[in-house]
Amino acid sequence: SAVISQKPSRDICQRGTSLTIQCQVDSQVTMMFWYRQQPGQSLTLIATANQGSEATYESGFVIDKFPISRPNLTFSTLTVSNMSPEDSSIYLCSAASQFTTYGYTFGSGTRLTVV
Amino acid sequence: AQTVTQSQPEMSVQEAETVTLSCTYDTSENNYYLFWYKQPPSRQMILVIRQEAYKQQNATENRFSVNFQKAAKSFSLKISDSQLGDTAMYFCALSVPEKLTFGTGTRLTIIP
Secondary structure, eight states: OOOEEEEOSEEEEOTTOOEEEEEEESSOOSEEEEEEEOTTSOEEEEEEEOTTSOOEEOTTOOTTTSOEEEEETTEEEEEEOSOOGGGOEEEEEEEESSHHHHOOEEOOOEEEEEO | OOEEEOOOSEEEEETTOOEEEOOEEEOSOSSOEEEEEEEOTTOOOEEEEEEETTOOSOOEETTEEEEEETTTTEEEEEEOSOOGGGOEEEEEEEESSSSEEEOOOEEEEEEO
16 A cells, blocks of 8 residues: 655644645555544544645645645645644545555644644 | 544453444435544554445455444444553544544554
């Protein structure tokens, strides 16, 4: 199955600023996703990153706040914009190609703290 | 819409014992996949086991096995001969067929 390198692993940011998180996959994958995991809670899907087109956002998440890029089949970024303390969370990317065989692979997550 | 319910927020068991984690789900689809993921303190999500809904046979991976009851929409995970390294959060997840929906998780602690 694919291996994902996600960075940064953690960051502390000032409110009002933006942070871009990167995920690099070691092989071409058809699907990439971004999740948020608030402290002690489950994973919530933010959006599906579509190669060469706009991401598909879930209810409650908007492009202005969480712009996503996916320029090719191995790379994607998530930006958390105009941050507030409520954005403090773990952000994870996920990828799948033959998910029926290998399941979904996850990056190691980015722990974001907004102060 | 799909939902996944894990009714056991926390569990603990002695090392070498067997433990079963519960999961129920709801979907109107016939073609779907079910997963158990493990998340240790390192935050890495690790696939434990996978089940295709069209397969009646329960999936098994070494010490990990599932009890898949399709009619009851139940998908429990059994861990045999539990080890200290099994201590983690365990998430049940449903894929219909691409996006994953996660349960709230069960925090499992293995006691030496």
